[in-house]
Amino acid sequence: MDNPWRDDDFSASSACEVAPYEILEPERLAAESSDLQTFTQNIAEQPYDPESWLLRARCLRLLGFPELALGDAYKARLLVEASQEKSTPLGKKAFLALCDKTRLLHETDPRLAAWKHLVSTTALLEKRVVAELQELELQVWSELMEGLMASNACSDYLTLSQEAVLRFPQDAVFPSEVLNAKSWFKQRDDILREQVNAGEMSEEKMQATLHNGGVYPVAYPWMREDFVSREDSFLDGCKKEFSVRSTNSTVSRSAIRDVDEDDDAPSSGDVLGAFATKSIAPADTVLVDSTVAGVTSSAERCPTCCGRIMEEILNDCCSVPYCSTDCSKTALDTFHASVCGKDFGFLTSAAESAQLTTDLSLDSVLLLRVLALSMQEPTLHPLKTSLLNRLTPTYKNDELIIFNFPDHIVTPIRVLGELGIDVFANAAYDTWVLHTIRCRLQNNKHGQTLDGFPGTAVNPLYSMFNHSCAPNVDWEHGDSNSTLRMFALRDVEEGEELFISYIRPLTMDYAERQESLLPWLGMECECERCKAERPPTEA
């Protein structure tokens, strides 16, 4: 966020259905984006001052990024609550930060000169800060509610406003927030119920929509170019990975998203795909791809490959069992050191009750794995580490990415804390980084059910395959682990792009396929079958 703001293709993530976001007028935008840099700088200098986080939260919401505003407002809340207790190291640091700031302001701001006597002794200063904290706390809760509204998190808004009324019974405003939230929730419930009754929406989707908010996945305007697209060196490295795993395929630039029909030039954009390097016969293996980050609902499977553990293999450091010496070594080399001895029971016990591969509790365990992997490449920014650097999100997307406060703000911040990352002082794991990681995972992970246990995984080479509604490749994995075998569905010629299908069943008609694919593609499917079936008005 301390990088200069890229004005060119800035779009907001806010998608509030009750008060749609409007991009600020240029002058206001310039002022807020400059404030954003100032607040970011203030946070870098004094990360434990809750007020700086609150100010930046407000600024981020006004700029159209409520999911980030909520991250900052939640950090402000944690700091306020800790400093009210003062018993923890965090509380002491936060209280001290506020005391220092208050004293300095009274010493240097001419408008406060007349009030200097109010902070002239330590006891007076502390009394003043305690009063400021009460005021700050109310502002933080109000900001959280604003953020929840702007991120469409109607259900969380209702819960938080009800909590606010209990926590601040004297406050005159919070009861009206509850009324607002209830009326919004009912309105949403009625609209969705009508869609279910009309057969336009499944009951399952209705419940997810009712209880979750959503934001547009966007490239944040302060992101460096190499966070938005991958360098050529990545392509070279990925070609080498293919050459180890496959005798008949490689990765190269794909023209799948080049919608300009007259342009015959190879794609210059950052869109890659898998290609046959020789002819491939039906059922022949294209490649075998082991998972780098796979999780299941069972705590009893191998942490590395999600396989069954027939004979327990242990490392020297702790009693976590693996299914093989390869897996125990991979764990040590790539992620285990970051989690060893730490308690993530709150995540794994939630995941154990997952019924579907899309359960958000599985996503949280996957996020933990990905963070643990990135921490073992400490010299790189998390978004540049070997797994995350390869994954692309879909930014040009009219479809919202699910967002809710417990799963996407509270849990990730707790996970980072358990991993030993100071979420206040370590900007490398700021909320925009976490949210970008989520968008990348969302676009590249796949569901897996092993021996009846639902799970989710990212397989590094599989994630390079584009989609076609008439695929020439399919993939399978047994119950034994998350390793995927990709195989040809028909004769494939040398040089042909290799496509899998992201959706099932492929018997769906054109419109149904587009709807199912939108979350992944963010545009109409550009495969040959869809191009041929596209209704003439849209061609």
Ligand SMILES: C[S@@+](CC[C@H](N)C(=O)[O-])C[C@H]1O[C@@H](n2cnc3c(N)ncnc32)[C@H](O)[C@@H]1O
């Ligand atoms: C799993 S990734 C595939 C590899 C990706 N092309 C890359 O460069 O890393 C999925 C993304 O590829 C693009 N894509 C794949 N199939 C597509 C299709 N049929 N039409 C348009 N875009 C497609 C979309 O941007 C999608 O979000």
